[in-house]
Amino acid sequence: MKKVLAMPQSLTGARWHYCPGCGHGIIHRLVAESMDELGIRERTIGICPVGCAVLAYDYFNCDMLEAAHGRAPAVATGIKRILGDRVVFTYQGDGDLASIGMGEIVHAASRGEKITVFFVNNTVYGMTGGQMAPTTLLGQVTTTSPFGRDKDREGYPMKVAELLSTLEGAAYVTRVAINTPANAARAKKAIKRAFEVQMAGTGFSLVEILSTCPTNWGLGPVEAMKWLEEKMIPYYPLGDYKVKEAQ
Amino acid sequence: MEKQILVAGFGGQGVLSIGLFLTHAALLEGHNVAYVPSYGAEMRGGTANCIVTIADGEISSPLTDSPAQAIIMNQPSLDRFEARVQPGGVLVINRSLVERMPQRRDLTTLELPLNRLAEEGGFGRGANMIMLGAYIAHTGIVNVDTVLGSFDKIFKGKRASVIEQNREAFSFGIEYARAHW
Amino acid sequence: MKGNEALAEGAVIAGCRYFFGYPITPQSEVAEYLARRLPQVGGVFLQAESELAAINMVYGGAATGARVMTGSSGPGLSLKQEGISFIAEAELPCVIANISRGGPGLGGIQPAQSDYMQACKGGGHGDYHLVVLAPSSVQEMMDFAIEAFDLADRYRTPVLIMSEGMLGQMMEPVEVRDFVTPAYEKPWAVTGCAGRKPNIVNTLHLPPDELEARNHVLAAKYARLQAEQKRAELFMTEEAELIVVAYGLLSRVAKKAVADLRAQGLRVGLVRPITLWPFPDTFLEACMPAARAFMSIEISMGQMVEDVRLAVNGRAPVDFFGRIGVVPSPREVRDAIEDVAKRRGLA
Numbered sequence: 001m002k003k004v005l006a007m008p009q010s011l012t013g014a015r016w017h018y019c020p021g022c023g024h025g026i027i028h029r030l031v032a033e034s035m036d037e038l039g040i041r042e043r044t045i046g047i048c049p050v051g052c053a054v055l056a057y058d059y060f061n062c063d064m065l066e067a068a069h070g071r072a073p074a075v076a077t078g079i080k081r082i083l084g085d086r087v088v089f090t091y092q093g094d095g096d097l098a099s100i101g102m103g104e105i106v107h108a109a110s111r112g113e114k115i116t117v118f119f120v121n122n123t124v125y126g127m128t129g130g131q132m133a134p135t136t137l138l139g140q141v142t143t144t145s146p147f148g149r150d151k152d153r154e155g156y157p158m159k160v161a162e163l164l165s166t167l168e169g170a171a172y173v174t175r176v177a178i179n180t181p182a183n184a185a186r187a188k189k190a191i192k193r194a195f196e197v198q199m200a201g202t203g204f205s206l207v208e209i210l211s212t213c214p215t216n217w218g219l220g221p222v223e224a225m226k227w228l229e230e231k232m233i234p235y236y237p238l239g240d241y242k243v244k245e246a247q
Numbered sequence: 248m249e250k251q252i253l254v255a256g257f258g259g260q261g262v263l264s265i266g267l268f269l270t271h272a273a274l275l276e277g278h279n280v281a282y283v284p285s286y287g288a289e290m291r292g293g294t295a296n297c298i299v300t301i302a303d304g305e306i307s308s309p310l311t312d313s314p315a316q317a318i319i320m321n322q323p324s325l326d327r328f329e330a331r332v333q334p335g336g337v338l339v340i341n342r343s344l345v346e347r348m349p350q351r352r353d354l355t356t357l358e359l360p361l362n363r364l365a366e367e368g369g370f371g372r373g374a375n376m377i378m379l380g381a382y383i384a385h386t387g388i389v390n391v392d393t394v395l396g397s398f399d400k401i402f403k404g405k406r407a408s409v410i411e412q413n414r415e416a417f418s419f420g421i422e423y424a425r426a427h428w
Numbered sequence: 429m430k431g432n433e434a435l436a437e438g439a440v441i442a443g444c445r446y447f448f449g450y451p452i453t454p455q456s457e458v459a460e461y462l463a464r465r466l467p468q469v470g471g472v473f474l475q476a477e478s479e480l481a482a483i484n485m486v487y488g489g490a491a492t493g494a495r496v497m498t499g500s501s502g503p504g505l506s507l508k509q510e511g512i513s514f515i516a517e518a519e520l521p522c523v524i525a526n527i528s529r530g531g532p533g534l535g536g537i538q539p540a541q542s543d544y545m546q547a548c549k550g551g552g553h554g555d556y557h558l559v560v561l562a563p564s565s566v567q568e569m570m571d572f573a574i575e576a577f578d579l580a581d582r583y584r585t586p587v588l589i590m591s592e593g594m595l596g597q598m599m600e601p602v603e604v605r606d607f608v609t610p611a612y613e614k615p616w617a618v619t620g621c622a623g624r625k626p627n628i629v630n631t632l633h634l635p636p637d638e639l640e641a642r643n644h645v646l647a648a649k650y651a652r653l654q655a656e657q658k659r660a661e662l663f664m665t666e667e668a669e670l671i672v673v674a675y676g677l678l679s680r681v682a683k684k685a686v687a688d689l690r691a692q693g694l695r696v697g698l699v700r701p702i703t704l705w706p707f708p709d710t711f712l713e714a715c716m717p718a719a720r721a722f723m724s725i726e727i728s729m730g731q732m733v734e735d736v737r738l739a740v741n742g743r744a745p746v747d748f749f750g751r752i753g754v755v756p757s758p759r760e761v762r763d764a765i766e767d768v769a770k771r772r773g774l775a
């Protein structure tokens with residue numbers, strides 16, 4: 001029997017509720033494949049955000065917990081401090097992590113909390129219908145920046161990977177994208193490495209993943225990938241921002 | 248006079264637009280109106296419905312479990328709402344998406360093959376307007392001529408060509424009702 | 429007009445030019461409307477990084493004497509409680525809209541009235557109250573928004589508008605009121621002390637007698653509000669033996685049920701609290717001579733019913749009917765009322 005597309009063991013196989021062409025599905029798969037390859041599914045605990053990925057507990061086939069909006073890094077801290085040998089990750093959108101949850105993420109990184117954060121940057125609030133996010137690009141129109149984001153009115157888009165890489169406790173901070181198969185392969189490598197950094201006890205690890213929200217961008221799936229490449233990558237350059245060697 | 252009209256179907260069939268159109272039309276005629284779209288748990292599973300209340304006096308409850316009239320766009324909606332229409336009420340049915348006809352004998356049932364009509368008339372996305380034209384022309388819930396004259400107001404802000412298309416689909420519905428009902 | 433838009437436009441009519449908010453369903457429409465509207469009238473809409481920040485922006489904004497507003501729902505309202513306690517203590521006028529949803533926790537966006545306790549019994553820490561208004565129509569969404577700013581300024585208090593998701597989505601015609609904003613002197617505002625002694629907005633009172641004195645000042649204001657601002661709508665309460673109490677959109681469903689039952693000969697009437705705080709217990713009191721039983725109907729597991737019991741104070745039985753996540757239908761409400769009438773020997 002020929003398997004066309006094997007389902008990673010770390011996914012439940014439940015049908016996505018995500019819109020067609022949404023980056024969340026791709027990223028879930030990359031995270032799940034990495035968990036499979038590292039053989040950590042049964043000792044991993046994941047934290048869902050409040051955002052479109054709020055139902056990630058239906059998809060990841062490991063222990064999962066749903067946190068309040070933005071608080072996932074604090075919840076993860078509580079778990080990790082008690083179960084130090086488990087692998088703990090959070091999966092957060094840009095509203096969740098960089099707006100309401102900025103305090104929690106900065107302090108988790110600064111404490112060098114041995115958790116892994118998957119930060120999905122799609123420049124908007126997906127779940128609530130396309131409001132402005134801290135990562136919304138200048139000029140980008142959203143329902144709460146109806147005249148386009150203006151630096152004097154709404155301020156500048158936030159560069160999370162750069163910001164967090166300045167913190168001493170951060171061991172691995174990198175930015176990847178999923179717009180091409182090659183980039184997705186690089187993203188998966190980064191995801192695996194982030195888990196490994198946690199398991200080695202080096203410190204806090206975060207992978208910022210540039211993703212798409214075709215629905216709220218008002219674009220088709222293919223156009224959305226193009227928009228990611230042409231608009232997002234120039235402002236959010238890909239690459240490693242912090243790599244601390246294990247002691 | 249107080250009449251409550253339920254409109255129900257799949258999301259994407261323009262169910263809420265039918266309700267909004269009726270609301271505007273009744274408002275322009277000087278009635279009291281309330282429009283309540285399905286909300287919350289109701290929204291799941293791709294179904295959509297709304298309730299429009301048209302009255303001369305103050306409207307107490309904008310919600311109802313027994314509408315006087317129901318516009319039914321598909322089978323699941325018929326299954327769900329047939330029993331609820333008030334005795335002696337009116338049931339308007341999109342025959343194209345309904346396999347069985349209603350069992351109740353105490354209702355006036357009006358049917359039209361909406362999807363086929365839309366295709367034949369070349370009104371791909373305007374099927375809901377055909378339904379509205381036929382429904383309003385037959386029931387006189389609002390005055391059909393006043394409505395025809397108010398398209399520009401109801402569709403304020405829309406392009407002239409779009410308004411015209413809607414008016415054509417609406418008129419197509421009126422003619423269907425006059426010929427068949 | 430949609431309920432949420434009417435509320436937002438009401439704020440604009442009242443002269444509110446500053447809105448600080450954070451997206452949350454089903455409140456986002458209020459924010460989105462004002463994001464477009466406020467710049468047209470020279471105002472500022474700012475999306476804060478969180479509800480915590482939003483309410484503190486309101487704290488600062490209100491301290492300047494300007495008319496400011498925020499809105500939220502469910503978990504967002506919970507986050508605002510710390511700031512609300514500060515604003516109440518500092519006696520700063522502002523308006524907060526709760527387009528409420530079902531909880532606890534993340535809950536869902538379904539209709540609910542389960543934030544009654546949070547709104548009326550504190551919510552944050554300390555001895556304070558908010559004025560809480562509960563609109564039941566799109567017209568009232570606008571009217572109460574306008575009035576809320578007036579009450580806020582008049583009593584120097586935060587005013588909460590308690591709406592819910594379905595009323596926010598509902599459309600009804602709205603008559604836009606002619607409204608002249610009375611200008612209130614705000615000599616306490618922090619605006620820069622040129623030509624006067626510095627003003628201080630403060631909530632810290634370390635000397636014990638000072639703290640107690642402050643609480644007496646607040647208590648006196650709340651007593652004044654209770655004396656002057658209890659409001660309710662009475663419907664068919666003359667000689668009613670069974671009094672139904674319901675507020676918000678649900679009260680209109682109850683009204684229909686009550687009218688139907690009256691037509692059948694059941695002596696039932698409706699009291700609709702318009703102010704949830706101060707709770708209009710005097711209106712229930714007025715029904716006492718004829719009333720032999722009371723009943724609270726809510727979209728909750730039973731919150732306002734406690735205030736109905738306090739008002740009735742053991743003189744008649746108080747029953748409850750509630751659902752969560754749906755507005756009960758007129759028939760459901762009618763059946764529930766009939767049930768109680770039978771049980772209490774009134775039918």
Ligand SMILES: Cc1ncc(C[n+]2csc(CCOP(=O)(O)OP(=O)(O)O)c2C)c(N)n1
Binds near residue numbers: 053095451
């Ligand atoms: C305290 C609180 N405030 C607001 C909300 C409403 N809310 C739900 S999801 C969300 C934003 C989600 O955006 P993002 O984190 O960018 O994730 P995406 O949906 O784009 O994946 C907000 C504001 C909430 N649930 N709780």
Ligand code: SF4
Binds near residue numbers: 023122214215216
């Ligand atoms: S709204 Fe955007 S982020 Fe959410 S599932 Fe749809 S495409 Fe994905």
